[in-house]
Amino acid sequence: MAYAAGVDVGSTQTKAVIIDESKRILARSLVDTGANVTRAAEHAFQEALQGGDLREEEVEYVVGTGYGRYKVTFGNTQVTEISCHGRGAVHLFPGTHTVLDMGGQDTKAIRVAPTGEIVDFCMNDKCAAGTGRFLGAAASALELSLGELGPTALRGERPVKISTTCTVFAESEVLSWLGKGKKIEDILLGVHQSIAQRSVGLLRRVGIDPEVTFTGGVARNQAMIAALNERLGLTVNVSDQSHYIGAIGAALFALDHIVASRAPARAVEEAS
Structure with a gap:
């Protein structure tokens, strides 16, 4: 089972969401951003891991978003909050x-x-x-x-x-x-x-x-x-997930990376 995470570092609060391959939300967390943005991102991620009873190494890909996305030092890449909110909104409400x-x-x-x-x-x-x-x-x-x-x-x-x-x-x-x-x-x-x-x-x-x-x-x-x-x-x-939509979108982008990385391997398996 693959797990992906999104960390949305906002000016006031930082949110983290972990999803599985089926895009099901396994855990989420919310912490105050405060003055130390890097620490807030790490804290939110660790809280989500604990909530999902997961180890850090089990999460294959992490995307940072929000105004402090470049402070998600443990992340793999960053995506703008505009893209993440759009993706997350359509995921939760397909008619958006x-x-x-x-x-x-x-x-x-x-x-x-x-x-x-x-x-x-x-x-x-x-x-x-x-x-x-x-x-x-x-x-x-x-x-x-x-x-x-x-x-x-x-x-x-x-x-x-x-x-x-x-x-x-x-x-x-x-x-x-x-x-x-x-x-x-x-x-x-x-x-x-x-x-x-x-x-x-x-x-x-x-x-x-x-x-x-x-x-x-x-x-x-x-x-x-x-x-x-x-x-x-x-x-x-x-919904009660509305505050987390940016982090949800980031997690979905993270899952895209996981799926894309496996595509060449699957192609080789099918060819053989």
Whole structure:
């Protein structure tokens, strides 16, 4: 049995996934990236090995992806996160034509072929107004954890209008609304709707072709899912694997290498 792994080193968190020859996910792990990116990649991989009850030498090929993909020093090669998210999204949701990847550092809109190959993509500008970092700024201003943002926003009824397009000023605007007596729930609902609006604008640049699959760490936020569904007029694909889709795609590329390396040997066997 062959095993392949993908390690997705994001700006905030690092994910590792191990699959077998049938593309079944055997183990996955999630750790904070922190300041030592190389250590985070190794830690995530070791956690996945432990979860799958596997030894490192049993994993034949490892692909690194994400912004810190070159820090996966034990890996065999690297693949861009755009390619990995496209491949992983189509693997989990075969009807996928459009992918929205929302992470801590940036947001990407990706249009994919039925095979998972990239047709087109675009990213948000250098300002992080449409990313997890923007949510982090709001959480900091309101003294809430990231996990509290979604549930709190879902209780909002009258969303405020968030006009800033810069994370640097996000805390100031949130605090300004708070000072005007607005409810935290309504402020956060406005924050989520603002990010969703910018994300849909990004998707329109590549073309919104259903099905739309939502990936990245922010895909765990129920308020963001609801805001996107409302703006798009459809239901985005999301699952408990959405945060791992980049690592899943990387693992699938790793499996491709294993299969390709065995092809010459099989050809010789068949010829003989």
